[in-house]
Amino acid sequence: MNHSPLFTALKGNNISLKNRLAVAPMTRVTASEDGCASEKMKRYYASLARGGFGLIITEGIYIDRAWSQTYAFQAGLTSTAQVNAWREITDAVHRQEAAIFAQIQHAGALSQGNHYVTETVAPSAIRPKGEQMPFYRGEGQYPLPRELSDSEIEEIITNFADAAARAVHEAGFDGVEIHGANGYLLDQFFTEYSNLRTDRWGGDTAGRMTIGLEVIKAVRARLGADVPVGIRISQGKVNDFVHKWGKGVEDARVIFSLLEKSGVDFIHVTEYEAWEPAFADDERSLVELAHQYAPSLTLIANGALHDPGRAEEVMAMGADLIALGRGALANHDWPERVKADQPLNEFDRDILSPIADIKERELNQ
Ligand SMILES: Cc1cc2nc3c(=O)[nH]c(=O)nc-3n(C[C@H](O)[C@H](O)[C@H](O)COP(=O)(O)O)c2cc1C
Incomplete structure (x- = not known):
């Protein structure tokens, strides 16, 4: 495994990393009630960095x-106190010679615990599918959201850029990942059934991408040309696992082509199993489609890639970086273990039960 492509350095598109292994973004609701990252989070992120991951995505x-807060005990980037708390974490990660990107998120209709407001908002006033997640302290249906006005949408775009600036200029992050995946606000705009708007924020696939592209533009303008900026996208959602883009490969072509010209450095695609065909009528995976239609961008792939052979297979499909979620939780030192040909722990769901917060036993692996 020492000669695996997983352990080669990456340089390009503003991104410089010691290997191809990233920790996938994982919400662990371990901040204070008012959104300050905690000492436990610092130990968690430092442990993952010490384990050899080249990049941590928060x-x-x-x-x-x-309306952006999604879960109670989630951390924010909205105040000096929150910025200072993250600064401790970015410093700790840098001491272990890893890079750390902030994933910046807006809940939209999927908020199930907001310290600031009770109302939820969305592209259209449609109750989300599915139910709130118990392991993030939610229960029952999601509330019915209110439709956002044009000026509120503009304000949210500015808020993404402000948070990105605080992340990089004040909190010490090396880059930002805009959360455009998994059913949250930007994905609510991308998705036919949650966006019935007929203004410039809705319509066809390209129209529904407008807010995401505007967020990218605003973040890029605020951070300048040299700071890594990317976006995460997916078909599935936390409240609709099996969703597929309505127009299949044609949607993939439109989405990835628009992102290629959008000003991002990287795209992070996530699927349940990253190597599987993305659509029933075409054999290409989402990684292959992204690589084909956005060839100049750095590509991060995620989805059940904790087996090193699978990870290499997906790199051969065009991924530049492999992001591990459950595999990293089970093995904070996945890169070190694989490099040394040591066995890996199986992921144990109990680590996220009954609440998905960081457990002491996980930090003492
Ligand atoms: C506890 C937990 C929390 C997660 N939180 C986030 C999140 O905050 N942002 C995000 O984009 N994805 C989140 N995800 C999804 C993961 O990034 C990843 O896509 C998923 O775990 C599949 O990758 P894996 O098969 O390597 O685990 C979360 C997953 C888990 C298990």
């Missing part, structure tokens, strides 16, 4: 004090 972080 859990989703809320961007403003309005």
Whole structure:
């Protein structure tokens, strides 16, 4: 495994990393009630960095004090106190010679615990599918959201850029990942059934991408040309695992082509199993489609890639970086173990039970 492509350095598109292994973003609801990252989170991120990951992408972080907070005990990037708390973590990760990107998130209709407001908002006033997640202290249906106005959408775009600036200029992050995946606000705009708007924020696939592209533009303008900026996208959602883009490969072509020209350095695609065909009528995976239609961008792949052979297979499909979620939770030192040909722990769901917060036993692996 020492000669695996997983352990080669990466350089390009503003991104410089010691290997191809990233920790996937994972919400662990271990901040204070008012959104300050905690000492336990610092130990968790430092442990993953010490384990050899070249890049850590943080859990989703809320961007403003309005509707963006998604879960109770989630960390924010909206105040000096929150920025200072993250600074401790970025310093600790840098001491272990890893890089750390902030994932910036807006809940939209999927908020199930907001310190600031009770109302939820969305592209259209449609109750989300599915139910709130018990392991993030939710229960029952999601509330019915209110439709956002044009000026509120503009404000959210500015709030993404402000949070990105605080992340990089004040909290010491090396880059940002805009959360455009998994059913949260930007994905609610991308998705036919949650976006019925007929203004410039809705319509066809390209129209529904408008807010995401505007967020990228605003973040890029604020951070300048040299700071890594990327976006995570997916088909599935936390409240609709099996969703597929309605127009299949044609949607993939439109989405990845638009992202290629959008000003991002990287795209992070996540699927349940990253190597599987993305659509029933075509054999290519989402990684292969992203590589084909956005060839100049750095590509991060995620989805059940904790087996090193699978990870290499997906790199051969065009991924530049492999992001591990459950595999990293089970093995904070996955890179070191694999490099040394040591066995890996199986992921144990109990680590996220009954609440998905960081457990002491996980830090003492
Ligand atoms: C506890 C937990 C929390 C997660 N939180 C986030 C999150 O904050 N942002 C995000 O984009 N994905 C989140 N995810 C999804 C993961 O990033 C990843 O896509 C998923 O675990 C599949 O990858 P894996 O098969 O390597 O685990 C979370 C997953 C888990 C298990």
